[in-house]
């Protein structure tokens with residue numbers, strides 16, 4: 001059983017949080033939208049995805065899944081922190097990374113113990129370094145962390161089966177040991193894991 005925090009509960013974040021809790025992990029999801037948070041806390045899913053709400057309710061009842069807007073609480077025991085916020089297309093056609101930057105700032109400010117931050121949002125090359133430098137800027141000098149990139153391939157409408165039966169898990173990291181730790185989190189899925197770097201080796 002691992003302690004996991006998921007930042008952002010859209011399609012990707014809610015599916016990730018619910019499914020990892022169903023695998024027996026202890027999961028706290030952080031959501032800043034108050035209406036969405038209220039709905040989630042009442043055991044309802046803000047999106048329709050076959051089977052998701054039932055799984056959400058079951059894992060909330062078992063005490064393995066909770067929702068909060070409090071980063072201090074959410075990060076207090078987290079070993080793994082997934083960033084699953086939105087990256088909508090901006091006016092120039094590029095991904096708008098403002099939610100990712102804001103999430104990284106909040107993680108940096110509240111990180112008090114070693115954790116692996118996993119970026120699941122769809123982002124351009126170079127974001128791993130950007131997230132690393134934002135967290136370093138805000139975390140205390142003694143806070144140790146690693147950043148791993150884990151692109152998400154789930155399809156709306158089959159999100160649960162895409163999570164539980166993935167073709168492969170792709171991990172990018174400059175710290176190979178951190179990628180191995182994230183890989184071990186996915187062991188119950190029995191999927192091939194491809195580990196690479198997220199930038200040319202330094």
Ligand SMILES: NC(=O)c1ccc[n+]([C@@H]2O[C@H](COP(=O)([O-])OP(=O)(O)OC[C@H]3O[C@@H](n4cnc5c(N)ncnc54)[C@H](O)[C@@H]3O)[C@@H](O)[C@H]2O)c1
Nearest residue numbers: 008009010011012031032033085086087099103121122152
């Ligand atoms: N939806 C899909 O089918 C799909 C599939 C593959 C990849 N993706 C990618 O995954 C990412 C997430 O997609 P989505 O559809 O789940 O997004 P979404 O916009 O539906 O959800 C994002 C959630 O994050 C919350 N949020 C934003 N900033 C936050 C912060 N600082 N702290 C806490 N919560 C915050 C928002 O309130 C929202 O609930 C995007 O990069 C998207 O491109 C999506």
